[in-house]
Amino acid sequence: MKKKMISLILTAALLTITAGCGNTGTQSGGQTDGAQPPAAESTTQSAADTQAEADTQDSVAQPDAQADGATQAQAEAQSEAAAGDTSGATEGEESSSNVLVAYFSWADNTVLDEDVDAVSSPSVTAPGNVQELAGWVQEETGGDLFSIRVTDPYPSDWDECLDRANEERGEDARPQLQENVENLDDYDTVFLGYPNWWYGVPMALLSFLEENDLSGKQVYLFCSHGTGGLADSVDIIEEAAPDAEISDNIFDCYEEDASSSQGEIQSWVEELGY
Ligand SMILES: Cc1cc2nc3c(=O)[nH]c(=O)nc-3n(C[C@H](O)[C@H](O)[C@H](O)COP(=O)(O)O)c2cc1C
Secondary structure (H helix, E strand, O other), X not given: OHHHHHHHHHHHHHHHHHHOOOOOOEOOOOOEOOOOOOOOOOXXXXXXXXXXXXXXXXXXXXXXXXXXXXXXXXXXXXXXXXHOOOOOOOOOOOOOOOEEEEEOXXXXXXXXXXXXXXXXXXXXXXXXXXXXXXXXXHHHHOOEEEEOOEOOOEOOOHHHHHHHHHHHHHHOXXXXXXXOOOOHHHOOEEEEEEEOEOOEOOHHHHHHHHHOOOOXXXXXXXXXXXXXXXXXXXXXXXXXXXXXXXXXXXXXXXXHHHHHOHHHHHHHHHHOOO
């Protein structure tokens, strides 16, 4: 009898210990470890930072640029980001969330030239502005992160990127995407993040909206931009996704404020009920 009691106690103790050793590799958003975007970086963007209108450019015709004195640390973060898979919502992965956080960011869509000038090509080094905002939205909502990526990366040089983006805009192009959201039906809410490109959106965002039907879904937009603000971007998105429920409550921030916007993102997402 005494032996039986001891054996019972030992079994119970063993069970308790095993329960505390669950698989922690999968995070709440269905992401696996290492799939997180790089942690928010405290790149100091002082008031003295200049807005780098490329001097050879016509300031009316050309969009503005942020000059934030990106550091070596940012370049390192870029390679970390490239190594990490942020597309947790793609084929073969199961999601436990009904929230998708899809975003486009230049840093996720370029291959850095060795001699990239991170001052005149601001935000090209990871984390990109929208990439960073998206990471915080994901943290707050527990949603699944999906980086919209083109198959043909953009130049990491500011002027060249502007040129290509402008060409695509002129042609009403739909750049090919690396992948689409496989389990789109699982999501009823989509946070969609993008930078203002040429007074509107990167054309890849339209590829995304045409290939991933957001009809009937609640959509919350967030955007980082230069001095142009949201410009025509919201109208363009509404036109591309006419049956999506696009909320008027849009988060937007100036490019130089993006890296210090975590608190604002938290308040915004809380306001939306998360
Ligand atoms: C190709 C390109 C075009 C841009 N066009 C505009 C623009 O028309 N108006 C504006 O305010 N900002 C413009 N910007 C600035 C970006 O919107 C801004 O830097 C944003 O924060 C970048 O986000 P990201 O780092 O996630 O790509 C442009 C940037 C690029 C690379």
